[in-house]
Amino acid sequence: MKKEFNITVFSENHIGLLTRITIVFTRRKVNIDSLTVSESALPGIYKFTIVINSTEEQVIKIVGQIEKQIDVLKAFYHTNDEMIYQEIALYKVPTEALFENDTIEKVVRNSGARILEIAREYTVIEKTGHKEETQELFKELNKIKVMQFIRSGRVALTRDPIERLSEFLKERDALLESLD
Amino acid sequence: MTKRKISGSQAVILSLLEEGVDTIFGYPGGAIMPIYDALYDHDKNVKHILTRHEQGAVHAAEGYARVTGKAGVCFATSGPGATNLITGIADAMIDSTPLVCITGQVASPLLGTDAFQESDVVGISMPVTKWNYQITTPEEIPVAIAQAFYIAQTGRPGPVLLDITKDAQFGELDFEYKKCRKIRSYVPDPQIDPFKVKEAADIIDEAKRPLLLFGQGVIIAQAEEELKAFVEKTGTPAAWTLLGLSAMPTDHPLNVGMLGMHGNYGPNLLTNEADVIIAVGMRFDDRVTGKVTAYASNAKIIHFEIDPSEINKIKRADVAVLGNAKKTLKMLTDNVKQNRHDDWLARFRECDKIENEKIIHKDLFPEKPGLTMGEVIRIAGDKTNHEAILVTDVGQHQMVASRYFKFRQPRSNVTSGGLGTMGFGLPASMGAQLGAPERTVIAVIGDGGFQMTIQELGTIAQNKLPVKIIILNNNFLGMVRQWQQLFFEKRYSFTELQNPDFIAIGKGFGIEGHKVEIRGELEQGIEKMINHPGPYLLEVVIEKEDNVFPMVPSGASVSEIMLEP
Numbered sequence: 001m002k003k004e005f006n007i008t009v010f011s012e013n014h015i016g017l018l019t020r021i022t023i024v025f026t027r028r029k030v031n032i033d034s035l036t037v038s039e040s041a042l043p044g045i046y047k048f049t050i051v052i053n054s055t056e057e058q059v060i061k062i063v064g065q066i067e068k069q070i071d072v073l074k075a076f077y078h079t080n081d082e083m084i085y086q087e088i089a090l091y092k093v094p095t096e097a098l099f100e101n102d103t104i105e106k107v108v109r110n111s112g113a114r115i116l117e118i119a120r121e122y123t124v125i126e127k128t129g130h131k132e133e134t135q136e137l138f139k140e141l142n143k144i145k146v147m148q149f150i151r152s153g154r155v156a157l158t159r160d161p162i163e164r165l166s167e168f169l170k171e172r173d174a175l176l177e178s179l180d
Numbered sequence: 181m182t183k184r185k186i187s188g189s190q191a192v193i194l195s196l197l198e199e200g201v202d203t204i205f206g207y208p209g210g211a212i213m214p215i216y217d218a219l220y221d222h223d224k225n226v227k228h229i230l231t232r233h234e235q236g237a238v239h240a241a242e243g244y245a246r247v248t249g250k251a252g253v254c255f256a257t258s259g260p261g262a263t264n265l266i267t268g269i270a271d272a273m274i275d276s277t278p279l280v281c282i283t284g285q286v287a288s289p290l291l292g293t294d295a296f297q298e299s300d301v302v303g304i305s306m307p308v309t310k311w312n313y314q315i316t317t318p319e320e321i322p323v324a325i326a327q328a329f330y331i332a333q334t335g336r337p338g339p340v341l342l343d344i345t346k347d348a349q350f351g352e353l354d355f356e357y358k359k360c361r362k363i364r365s366y367v368p369d370p371q372i373d374p375f376k377v378k379e380a381a382d383i384i385d386e387a388k389r390p391l392l393l394f395g396q397g398v399i400i401a402q403a404e405e406e407l408k409a410f411v412e413k414t415g416t417p418a419a420w421t422l423l424g425l426s427a428m429p430t431d432h433p434l435n436v437g438m439l440g441m442h443g444n445y446g447p448n449l450l451t452n453e454a455d456v457i458i459a460v461g462m463r464f465d466d467r468v469t470g471k472v473t474a475y476a477s478n479a480k481i482i483h484f485e486i487d488p489s490e491i492n493k494i495k496r497a498d499v500a501v502l503g504n505a506k507k508t509l510k511m512l513t514d515n516v517k518q519n520r521h522d523d524w525l526a527r528f529r530e531c532d533k534i535e536n537e538k539i540i541h542k543d544l545f546p547e548k549p550g551l552t553m554g555e556v557i558r559i560a561g562d563k564t565n566h567e568a569i570l571v572t573d574v575g576q577h578q579m580v581a582s583r584y585f586k587f588r589q590p591r592s593n594v595t596s597g598g599l600g601t602m603g604f605g606l607p608a609s610m611g612a613q614l615g616a617p618e619r620t621v622i623a624v625i626g627d628g629g630f631q632m633t634i635q636e637l638g639t640i641a642q643n644k645l646p647v648k649i650i651i652l653n654n655n656f657l658g659m660v661r662q663w664q665q666l667f668f669e670k671r672y673s674f675t676e677l678q679n680p681d682f683i684a685i686g687k688g689f690g691i692e693g694h695k696v697e698i699r700g701e702l703e704q705g706i707e708k709m710i711n712h713p714g715p716y717l718l719e720v721v722i723e724k725e726d727n728v729f730p731m732v733p734s735g736a737s738v739s740e741i742m743l744e745p
Contacts, residue, residue: 011365012364012365015314016302016303016306016312019303019306020306023306023307027307060492061489061492061493064488064489064491064493065489067488067489068487068488068489070310070311070331070363070365070366071311071365071366072365073364073365172364172367173364175367175371176362176364179361179362
């Protein structure tokens, strides 16, 4: 059965590695729904958060192929239940419409969104949440016409009390030392 | 070692020498000229083989790697030179062959500008390399080359490509070489879990009808003796994949033959009767399994493998033992009880009898007038005392040669398995000969594949490589024609060839040869070829519409193996 999975990849910072990772998906004709890359808490180690819709069987194989890439340290996969995750969305709406329609203020307030910038022609609203939530706000705001909209890729943390990467790195360092 | 200032291109050559490289296959061009210039001073330390096409260079490097176990090295220039390597790199990737390919690249300020002979070879080769890297400064050269050899040759081996810009070749660096011994993000040999070995041993001890399947992993790990020790202690029949061929002597009493689409009757049929399958260094390729859902359906699967991503990829393993096969097989043998499976083994021999009556005898000792591929292979094997290296191309002749040549020692079979690259055979035979100069190398090639890399006859002649080339000529793309006959109602769509006079072509390149068309001249012809001191081209005209059997039709179960059309 297909469902949403979060793949987390920890890697060295090497040019071209992103392509190597995406090739694993494209070769199997699996679409990447969302992708976020940034430096992790450990300097020099990069973290990829990749969201796909697939079967668990295929996700396991994909994670195995990603881990096989030389510059990848470790890859994990989780279901949505196992993670705390957020996406950020920005909405640009006409400032005038905000004044004319008093329900909008309520919508913004109730959805936990906030206003980032107000200019004469436009107002930028920011909302953090799951895709359904940011999408819901889009629908509401679009009643007064959203001029521009953007949603980020997903950022996610596991519900695990321990950081699996640091544990993994400790083991790996010990293994490498044993090779000397 | 003291540091000294040298050019990037000199650093390339010195680094290769530090890695013990003795042979390079390549083709010069604009963007790699500084490296070739540096090579000019080292012709006493390293042999460079100028091929006639970059594809020839990369397949030759594969042939060299397969017989030596060391990384094959090839050079090519940027643009078309680099792209011409791709087929061979893809072939090496799928067959786990260690290669270090070095390509020249336009100077770094020109990258991304569509400069003359610029191609994004790092991007192009990414899906088919184990690792690749672009070097744009001279300082990176020794470190990157050290990593390249480490990655190519360790764990599950594979091809690596280094793309070196021309300015990095010209620039200077303080040279110091340190071999790479570890990379934080890469563990070539997974740690062995002794409990898994024990678990596997317990299942094997209980097995009534165990069958061992061995692949190239045994050869790569140099675990041939360990494999033999295990099967002899447990009395387990052992069958080989195309690339596992020669890991165990053909005439070993427990060697039950070849797996797969054109493998032997017994190991295919009885896969579905086995109660335990012990897979060692093989990856359940679809040509081996046939229809996966109907494969080994009554067996527990024990998978010995070095690459974690192969576990459960095709066939779910009941027990997976990760690690280098040389170590894991030894541990396994220590853990299992002595055993015999005579009745079970006898089943394989019964199957052999059937296959022999229906197919093998007719292939090897035909009575019909036309020559068969089988009899050519039989005589070639016998006349070399089964001690030669067999290099094959791809197609019918490849299957027949693998079935009938017979081997006594490992690293004797060089073929393109996973990718099935026509044109592989001739250049690979050059590399095999250079890697094993003291051994006889017999290249068996079809008339189709031969013409894909025929220009390498020039390389063979120039370097006086004494390879013995047998062209099995049926004037057809035989394997495709066989499928057309069996599955496409004999609609022979573009499979018939009008061939040139191969012997005249060989002579044009300065290679001796002759053509055999009748049975009475075959044995003598093969003898003449083997006794000839230099390279030799023997063309054998064989039956035009011969088929390779047995055959597991595509998509069918191994139990549905056909002995005749």
